[in-house]
Amino acid sequence: MSVAIWCIATLIVLGALLYHRVSLRSFTLGTVVMLALGTLFSVFAWIPWVIAAIILLPLNLSFIRKGVIAKRILSVFRKIMPEMSQTERDALEAGTVWWDGEIFSGKPNWKKLHSIPAGKLSAEEQAFLDGPCDEVCAMLDDWKATHELADMPEDVWQYLKDNKFFAMIIKKEYGGLEFSAYAQSRVLQKLAGHSTILASTVGVPNSLGPGELLQHYGTKAQQDYYLPRLATGEEIPCFALTSPEAGSDAGSIPDTGIVCKGEWEGKEVVGIRLNFNKRYITLAPIATVVGLAFKMYDPDGLIGEQEDIGITCALLPRDIKGMTIGRRHLPLNVPFHNGPIQGEDVFIPMDFIIGGQAMAGKGWRMLMECLSVGRVITLPSNSAGGAKSLALVTGAYARIRRQFKLPIGKMEGVEEALARIGGNAYLMDAVTKFSTAGLDQGEKPSVISAISKYHMTEKLRQCMNDAMDVHGGKGICLGPNNYLGRGYQGTPVAITVEGANILTRSLMIYGQGAIRCHPYVLEEMEAAAVPGKEGLDRFDKALFGHIGFVFSNFVRSLWLGLTGARFTAAPANDSTAHYYRQMTRFSSNLALMSDVAMGVLGGELKRRERLSARLGDMLSYLFIGSAILKRFEDDGRPADDLPLVHWAMQDSLNKLQQSQLEFLENFGAIGSVLKGIMFPFGRIVKAPSDKLGHKISRMLMEPNATRARLGEGQFLSEKGPFGYVEQVLRDIIAIEPLHDKVQKAAGERLPFMRLHEIGLKGKELGVLSDEEVALFKRAEEGRLRVINVDDFDPADLLAGQAARDYALAQVGKEKSVA
Ligand SMILES: Cc1cc2nc3c(=O)[nH]c(=O)nc-3n(C[C@H](O)[C@H](O)[C@H](O)COP(=O)(O)OP(=O)(O)OC[C@H]3O[C@@H](n4cnc5c(N)ncnc54)[C@H](O)[C@@H]3O)c2cc1C
Numbered sequence: 148m149s150v151a152i153w154c155i156a157t158l159i160v161l162g163a164l165l166y167h168r169v170s171l172r173s174f175t176l177g178t179v180v181m182l183a184l185g186t187l188f189s190v191f192a193w194i195p196w197v198i199a200a201i202i203l204l205p206l207n208l209s210f211i212r213k214g215v216i217a218k219r220i221l222s223v224f225r226k227i228m229p230e231m232s233q234t235e236r237d238a239l240e241a242g243t244v245w246w247d248g249e250i251f252s253g254k255p256n257w258k259k260l261h262s263i264p265a266g267k268l269s270a271e272e273q274a275f276l277d278g279p280c281d282e283v284c285a286m287l288d289d290w291k292a293t294h295e296l297a298d299m300p301e302d303v304w305q306y307l308k309d310n311k312f313f314a315m316i317i318k319k320e321y322g323g324l325e326f327s328a329y330a331q332s333r334v335l336q337k338l339a340g341h342s343t344i345l346a347s348t349v350g351v352p353n354s355l356g357p358g359e360l361l362q363h364y365g366t367k368a369q370q371d372y373y374l375p376r377l378a379t380g381e382e383i384p385c386f387a388l389t390s391p392e393a394g395s396d397a398g399s400i401p402d403t404g405i406v407c408k409g410e411w412e413g414k415e416v417v418g419i420r421l422n423f424n425k426r427y428i429t430l431a432p433i434a435t436v437v438g439l440a441f442k443m444y445d446p447d448g449l450i451g452e453q454e455d456i457g458i459t460c461a462l463l464p465r466d467i468k469g470m471t472i473g474r475r476h477l478p479l480n481v482p483f484h485n486g487p488i489q490g491e492d493v494f495i496p497m498d499f500i501i502g503g504q505a506m507a508g509k510g511w512r513m514l515m516e517c518l519s520v521g522r523v524i525t526l527p528s529n530s531a532g533g534a535k536s537l538a539l540v541t542g543a544y545a546r547i548r549r550q551f552k553l554p555i556g557k558m559e560g561v562e563e564a565l566a567r568i569g570g571n572a573y574l575m576d577a578v579t580k581f582s583t584a585g586l587d588q589g590e591k592p593s594v595i596s597a598i599s600k601y602h603m604t605e606k607l608r609q610c611m612n613d614a615m616d617v618h619g620g621k622g623i624c625l626g627p628n629n630y631l632g633r634g635y636q637g638t639p640v641a642i643t644v645e646g647a648n649i650l651t652r653s654l655m656i657y658g659q660g661a662i663r664c665h666p667y668v669l670e671e672m673e674a675a676a677v678p679g680k681e682g683l684d685r686f687d688k689a690l691f692g693h694i695g696f697v698f699s700n701f702v703r704s705l706w707l708g709l710t711g712a713r714f715t716a717a718p719a720n721d722s723t724a725h726y727y728r729q730m731t732r733f734s735s736n737l738a739l740m741s742d743v744a745m746g747v748l749g750g751e752l753k754r755r756e757r758l759s760a761r762l763g764d765m766l767s768y769l770f771i772g773s774a775i776l777k778r779f780e781d782d783g784r785p786a787d788d789l790p791l792v793h794w795a796m797q798d799s800l801n802k803l804q805q806s807q808l809e810f811l812e813n814f815g816a817i818g819s820v821l822k823g824i825m826f827p828f829g830r831i832v833k834a835p836s837d838k839l840g841h842k843i844s845r846m847l848m849e850p851n852a853t854r855a856r857l858g859e860g861q862f863l864s865e866k867g868p869f870g871y872v873e874q875v876l877r878d879i880i881a882i883e884p885l886h887d888k889v890q891k892a893a894g895e896r897l898p899f900m901r902l903h904e905i906g907l908k909g910k911e912l913g914v915l916s917d918e919e920v921a922l923f924k925r926a927e928e929g930r931l932r933v934i935n936v937d938d939f940d941p942a943d944l945l946a947g948q949a950a951r952d953y954a955l956a957q958v959g960k961e962k963s964v965a
Contacts, residue, residue, distance in 0.1 A: 153190045157181040165702040168254070171695065175203050206691070217687035224686075225675050229750030233457065234398035237512040242519030242593030244663050245585050250730075250769040251664035253700045253738030257718040257727055260773055265781040266329030266584040275324070276860065279310040280334055284341040285866040290627040292344050297475075297482040299344060308380025313352040316359060321374035328586035331524050332579050333860050336532030340861040340869065343637040346529045347483040351429045352377070354521035355514065355645075357384035357438040357462060357501075364502040364513050373436065373462070385434035387425040387488050388514070395650045397440075398511060404459060406445040409494040417449050419461070419500075421469075421493040427644075432475045432486040437463045438501070439490075440510050450497075450504065457508035461499045469493035481637035515593070518645070522596035523582045526641050530607035531575035532861065533634060537614040538572035539858040540630065540869050541565060542847025543876035545617055547933050549899050555617070556848045559837070564613040566840030569847050570794035571606045572857055577778035577795070578603060578771055594660045598767045601651045604641040611638045626937025630868035653756035656763030661741060661752075664766070667693035668745070697742045701824075703735035708825045722789065723776060726796045729832060730772050733803050736825045737765040740810060743817060761810040768803035772796060787853045790842040797835040804832045849880055875929030882906075882926045888914050902927035 164177045178199050185191050205211040231239070246263070249255045268276070283306055292299050299307075307313065315331045317323025326334070331353060339346035352358055358377050361370055376382040393400040402423035409418050423441055431437070443456040465472060470493050475486040497504045501513070545556025545565060555561050582599050585592055615622040615635055622631040642648045646655060662669050667689045674685035707715065717727035741762060744752055752759055775795045779788065808826065811818040846853055850873075863870040882902065889909035890897050897905055906923025909915030915923070945953050 150190055153181075153185050153188070157185075162702050162706065165695075165699045166706060168695070168699045171206060171691070175207055178203060212691065213683060213687040217690055218683060220690060221675060221683060221686045224671070227749065228672065228675060229753070232398070234511050238515050238593075239659060239662055241512065241515035242591040242596070242663075245588075245590040245592045245595060246581075246773060247592060247594045247598075247660060247664045247766065247770060248666070250734050250773060251660065251738060251741070251766065252666060253696075253703060253735040255731060255734050255769075255773070257776075260777055261718060261780050263581075263584060263777070264588070265777075266327065266332075266580055266587060268330055268333065269327070272326055272330035272333070275310075275326075275330075276333055276337060279306075279312070280337050281862060281864060283307060283310070283312070283345065284338065284862040285864060287342050287345055288627075289342040289344065289630075289633060292342070293480060293482060293633050294625070297477075298484070299348065303345075307349065311378060311380075312349045313380050313383075314358075314378035315353045316362070317374055317378045318362065321370065322378035323374070328520070328524055328583040329580070332528040332531075332583045335525060335528035336535065336576075336579070337860055337862050339529035339532035340536030341867055343481045343529075343533075343634050344483050346532070347429070347481065347637075347640070350525040350529060352384055354525040355517050356386040357436055359517045359521060360386075360438060360460060360501050360513055361462075363517065364506055364509075366498070366503045368498070369462070369501065369503075377436075382435045383430055383433055384436050384438060385428050385430040385488075386438040386440075387423075387428045387431065388440040389427050390424055391426055395647055398458070400440060400442060400458070402439075402441040404441040404443045404461070406443065406447070406449045406456075407494075408449070411494065411496045416496050418494055418496045419443065421461075421463075421490050421495060423488070423490045423493075425489070426487040427476065427485060428488055429483065429485045429644075431488050432473055432484045434472070435465045437465065437470070437472070437488060439463055439488075440514065443507055450507070453508075458510040458514075459507050460501045460510040460513060461495055462501060463490075463493065463495060463499065467493055467495070478640050479636045481633055481640065516591065519591040519593040519596050520586060522600045522645050523586055523592065526645060527575070527579050527582065527599040527603035530603040530641060531572070531579045533607050534568065534572040534575045534610045535858050536861050536869050537610050537631075537634075538568045538847060539854065539861065539863070540872050541568055541614045541617050542844070542854070543872045544621070544933065545844070546848040547872070547875055547879050547930055548621075552899070554848065556844055559841075561617055562840055562844040563837075564617050565844035565847050566794060566835070568610045568613050569843040569857065570791060570798060570835065571610050573778075573788075573791040574771060574775055574795040574799070575603055575606055576857075577774040580781070581774035581777050594656065594663055594766070595770060597646065597651050597655045597659065598763075598770050600645055601648050601656065602767055602771060604638075605648060608638050608642065611635050621934060621936055624936035624938075626939070628868075628932070628935060628937050630872075652763055653760045654753070656767060657759045658753060660763065660766045661745065665741065667696060693742075697739070700735050700739040700742070704732075704739050704821075704825050707732035707735055708827050711828070711831060721784075723779065723792065723796070726772065726776060726800065729800055730769060730776075733765065733800070733807065734769055736807055737762070737769065739825075740765075740807070740821065743821065744810075744814070747814075747817060758810060758813065761806040761813075764806035765803055765810075768799045768806070772799045772803070775799065782856070785853070785856070787851075788856065790839055790846065791853065791857070794835045794839055794843055797833065797839070800832040801834045804830060850877060871929070872933055875926070875933050878922060878926040878929055882919075882923055885909065885915060885919055885923070900927075900930075902930065 160177055160181055164174050182196055182199060185195060205216065249259065283303060286306060287299060287303050311324050314323035315326045315334065317325065319325045335346055335350055338349055361373055373382060377384060388397050390400050390402055404419040404421045406417065407420050408415055409420065411418060421441055423439065438460055440458055440460050443459040445451065445454055445456055463470060469491050471489045475484065478485050500507055542565060545561055546554045548555050556565060578599055582595055611634060614631060618631055625632045670689040671686060671693065674682050674689055677685060712728040712732040715728045715731050717724040719727065744758060744762065748755060775792060779792045782788065811822040863873055865871050865874050886899065886905060889905055889912065892912040892914045893908065903924040906915060906920040910920050942953055
């Protein structure tokens, strides 16, 4: 055996051991076997043995490895570990790690993905979706609510309360519906697909707020009093955290609560004097109970020795002395109730703190824990519901609306926008299905909640822009006939709330993900905080596990890059197998890049937001890709859906690849080296092709099983605008061949307008029956209703004082005439 052959064989064997992440003992054994073979075949004498001994002996001898190496590194690590505030620590520790841990591992277990149970609706939940949900959608006239009343009508409010829409998260023992996360998501999807004001109003009490906080942390007395009242809508809650001076940086709220003595119900008690100024608070103008976050101090030591107690949450009844509440903000013409609240020297007893005095100072942690759940459900579901309705209605509109003698959806430019809406709607529903199934398994996935919130709201914005472009002026002129405008106006609200999107992408996703999802970093940090032998034992294990992890990911990235991941196992053998393989490859790349970034930049990575954002995008698209593949699997792999799966996967992998390349291109010389290792043949993933986009756009333009699955669960009754457009689509498709028949009989080309006249002509020519003529008439009425927009008497557009002045002037005119 020559030296070259031995070297290659050794590299392959040791590489394979690292690739498969064998234990240190097995790796050492493998090295010894290869050395023995080299000696046996007289390839070398003793030098490789010495080198191997220098490297492997200290690692295998605990007294050197732990007693010297790990000990030294631990003492340096303790000195350089970045300082973390309590609020950062609480945010970091909140929630659980779930599938996000798997994709960060560099070696996702796809069988595990398939074994996660899919979300299911109980009979009661299904009945709620088919009954009260449909009913309330049919009741709400969105134009009336948004333009005339700046509120939902009284009967809709009452219906929502009577049917416990505000109590989906409240347990049955308190009179709530206690729906699964999956069911809540389906309800919100349906409501959001009909009306933004409806979805926002129902979403908030079921998300982060008094109901959720009380169930988890409330005292028995608080739960017994408030939860039944919240369940029936007798109490309307809001939750006030944001202040004019503290928006994204919510941990720095300047609102204070000073522990002092005061009078409560005629007696002197120890309580809290609150001073606060809050804004943007959803439901505040009509709330009967206000959840308030403030910083609590005890300067006189009335309840203990700690002066600065920390962020605390309390519940305040609306009529409490000193609180000003009731004024409204107007959030982009989607007038769900939202407004400011101020309080001056408001005195509350200690038992107003959620969870009582024992929970004083624990408010931030409570909020972070609840956010991990609420943020997975509300905004992502509203966004996915919106996108599903947009996909159907825009596909239908593109078939109904004609220009240049063709349905506009047949123009290639429009096809591109339609394909994006269809592909994204499939993807978004996949994400909400997967992530809420996780919640129903008991997970509180904080990193996934940030991923879902950011990407679903951004994708809705993309879908909304595309839908507006396809609809042209029809989407722009507001009025009862415009089913898009208010949704478009309201889209940035979701971008801004529950962690504004730039901050969420730049700071939160990877900032939390790097530490929470990494298999060793959190353990290293925690071990470093534990003194003595236990700390050293834990640190040693985590540190050397981490080193092995880095080497393994290096080998995996190199091998998967060189082979294009062709030889990696995939749990499918159809056209989706390639996606599993590429995801495995990108997962190994992310794990390696992440360690390199943390190793090179340390705490500085937190400030390098653009790098951090790209690492977050990698994590996000690995999650989104998993959700798409999981949905296809759970749906029974219907072949007709493959165009949507291909589009969604190709778009996600392309974005994933883009984020990896951009990261490497902005990471100096190390980035260039890594790029050579990870992308030896350049870009490997392509954006979805025009051909694929064409298939999706055609699928959206006519009723079929895939389209029905895409819009599954949306409100499509003819009583609502989206259902009406569906009906018109069916009529237009039914008359298209009849229109051809009339053209043929008439021997001339006829325009696709004034269809009722064409129907009569067909009757005259003897090629249409009376029923078909009636169909032409109905199709024309529908077509005109779909493409027409509203116009107004100028006086109808006046609002506020201008409208009142105008009305008075009219009365004056009438009097003078009389
Ligand atoms: C309609 C509506 C309803 C709301 N409902 C509630 C409610 O019920 N209760 C409640 O307490 N609050 C509520 N909010 C407040 C909401 O959560 C805040 O608006 C949000 O946290 C952002 O704060 P801000 O608007 O002051 O923006 P700012 O904090 O001023 O941020 C402005 C921009 O800077 C970016 N940014 C800030 N810091 C960073 C950073 N470190 N890195 C990168 N980018 C950064 C943000 O992403 C954003 O793009 C609501 C807001 C709105 C508009």
